Every structure is written in structure tokens, then in C-alpha cells.
Amino acid sequence: MNQFIEQLETFGQVELGVRLKDMTTMRIGGKVEYVSYPRNMFALAQLIEYVKKNDIDYKIIGKGSNLLCSDEDYYGLIIRLDRTMNHWYIDGEHLIAEAGSSIIALSVFAARNGMSGLEWASGIPATVGGCVFNNAGAYKTSMSDNVYRVLILDNGNFRWLSNEECEFAYRFSVFHKRTDWIILAVEFSLIEKDENEIRQMMDERKIRRLESQPLEFPSAGSVFRNPNSHNAWFLIDQAGLRGMSYGGAQISVKHCNFIINVQEATSEDVKNLIDLVIGKVEANTGVKLTTEVEMFNWNHMKIPHPSKR
Numbered sequence: 001m002n003q004f005i006e007q008l009e010t011f012g013q014v015e016l017g018v019r020l021k022d023m024t025t026m027r028i029g030g031k032v033e034y035v036s037y038p039r040n041m042f043a044l045a046q047l048i049e050y051v052k053k054n055d056i057d058y059k060i061i062g063k064g065s066n067l068l069c070s071d072e073d074y075y076g077l078i079i080r081l082d083r084t085m086n087h088w089y090i091d092g093e094h095l096i097a098e099a100g101s102s103i104i105a106l107s108v109f110a111a112r113n114g115m116s117g118l119e120w121a122s123g124i125p126a127t128v129g130g131c132v133f134n135n136a137g138a139y140k141t142s143m144s145d146n147v148y149r150v151l152i153l154d155n156g157n158f159r160w161l162s163n164e165e166c167e168f169a170y171r172f173s174v175f176h177k178r179t180d181w182i183i184l185a186v187e188f189s190l191i192e193k194d195e196n197e198i199r200q201m202m203d204e205r206k207i208r209r210l211e212s213q214p215l216e217f218p219s220a221g222s223v224f225r226n227p228n229s230h231n232a233w234f235l236i237d238q239a240g241l242r243g244m245s246y247g248g249a250q251i252s253v254k255h256c257n258f259i260i261n262v263q264e265a266t267s268e269d270v271k272n273l274i275d276l277v278i279g280k281v282e283a284n285t286g287v288k289l290t291t292e293v294e295m296f297n298w299n300h301m302k303i304p305h306p307s308k309r
């Protein structure tokens, strides 16, 4: 076994040659050399120190539900927290969850314990860390409404950021600027409520999602941010793009801010549809849409991974 893998294994489980396609909800993306699942936050801190020292490119991913990865291979390390850093506990009206926790599982747990605030999140296939990163939200509620504080790893130090310090805005947080900070855990402030009332709201939201979103196909949720003036789906619809296909990708007929992977779509198929939407909507309305989905590994460097040099 090479020394690099042996070193990685001291920090946690390592997988080789996994495809980003198998780590993202869009089900697109090339092969990754190494995936690491750090045992806990201390192992994660040491792992980050190690990769920085050795100049190894790395990327944290949650459930990959907001990523459009290129089909190229990634010569770096993907770090995932969802297998190991996924524990939570209640402290009065606060719920403290590790960043790799599933937000769906957490919202169900909160409901079962009569804690209200996360009902909006019960259909989002994401981790708590990814939801903080993007300030995910739905039904006029978002992560920022519930977050009390966030534990981060900053240059080898653990420290808490208050809600204000997270600089939450529409699908934005300070973590977009500070990509060197890692979200380790989140403390939520929730409200006591009857479990049945919470469940009823979650059930209603589930029905709305099933009716309005193409959940039967792989996707990354809404592709475009809503501009100030209108909903992005409305502008896409007005531009006559509902149902438009390119290769194996399609602008969903059910919800035209979703691009779905209908049949073995390539990353370029999706990218072509994104460019088409931006161009047509701008020509039609003068509004330039921007993506909510994050493009990952598109400007990769064609150099071998340090361990292979």
C-alpha cells in the first residue's frame, strides 16, 4: 500500500477510485482519486493540516445535492463527513448536530421530540453543513432562521460563529467567502410545539414537493437563483424552454428551474442547457440569471496527484 494512503487511513476510512457521479444527486461526475471519511472532528483537523502541508487539493462535500461536477477525473481528495460526523443531541430548546448529519433525519428527530423550526427542511437531500453553507431554505424559511451558532474549524482552531457572524443572506453565507473554514457542527434554537402539528406541516410540505418537483429523476434542485424581479422558473418558462433537452439532460417539464438527468447525461449536456437558459432568458427579458448550483472540478489542472508524481 502506498504511504500516502496509509497516512490517510490514520485519520479515517479511505476509498479509492469512487466516481463523483456516485456522490452527487445529479449523478454526474468523474472519478476521484481518494475519498476520506475522517473519524471525528479532531481527525479532520489533523487531516486538513496534513493535506495543506503536502499541497494536496481537497474539497469537502455533503450529500453533493448542489453540485454539478465535470466528467473529468479529480486529482485530489474528497472529504465527506456524512458517515462519521453525523451525531446530535438535545440541550433544552437547542438541538446540536454534527455537520455530516442528514437534515431530513434531523428534522424528523426534531419533530418526534416536539421541536419546531426544521419542518421546511424535511425534503432536502442534504447535510446540515451543506445547508449552512448555502443557507438552504424553502417556504419563506431558511437555515438562518434556526441557527443559533456554528462550530467551525479555522486554521487548526475550533471556534463558534454566532448567527450574525455567518452573514446569512439568500442562499449565501460567510462560508462562500471563507472556503478555508469547515463547518463542524450547528446549534439550532427551536421552539416547543405539538408533535402532531409539526408532522402535519411536514406531510403537507412533502405533498407539495412531490407535486411540484421532478423527484423521480436525478437533479441538483433549483439550478438558478431567483433574481429580484421574478422567480427563475417563470422567466425560463416565458423563454419557451420548458421541456427542452440536450443529450441526456432536460429542463424539467414539471419544474423548469430543475435540470434533470433523464438518461446518462454528461456534464457538458447540463452545462449546455445552463448556457442556453442564460442566453435565452437574457435575450427575452434582459435579466441575466446566475446559477445556484455550484460547478465543481471544471477548471481542474491536468497535473498528476502529488502521491503519483
Ligand SMILES: Cc1cc2nc3c(=O)[nH]c(=O)nc-3n(C[C@H](O)[C@H](O)[C@H](O)COP(=O)(O)OP(=O)(O)OC[C@H]3O[C@@H](n4cnc5c(N)ncnc54)[C@H](O)[C@@H]3O)c2cc1C
Residues within 6 Å of the ligand: 025, 059, 060, 061, 062, 063, 064, 065, 066, 067, 081, 099, 100, 123, 124, 125, 126, 127, 128, 129, 130, 131, 132, 133, 134, 135, 136, 137, 138, 175, 181, 182, 183, 184, 215, 219, 220, 221, 222, 294
Ligand atoms: C431534490 C432536491 C431538492 C432541493 N431542494 C432545495 C430547497 O428546497 N432549498 C434549498 O435551499 N436547496 C435545495 N436543494 C439544493 C441542496 O440540497 C442545497 O443547496 C444543500 O444546502 C446542499 O447541501 P449538501 O450537503 O448536499 O452540500 P453539497 O452539495 O455537497 O456541497 C455544497 C457546498 O457546501 C460545501 N460544504 C458542504 N459541507 C460543508 C462543511 N461541513 N464545511 C464547509 N463547507 C461545506 C461544499 O464544499 C460545497 O461548496 C435541493 C436539491 C435537490 C437535489
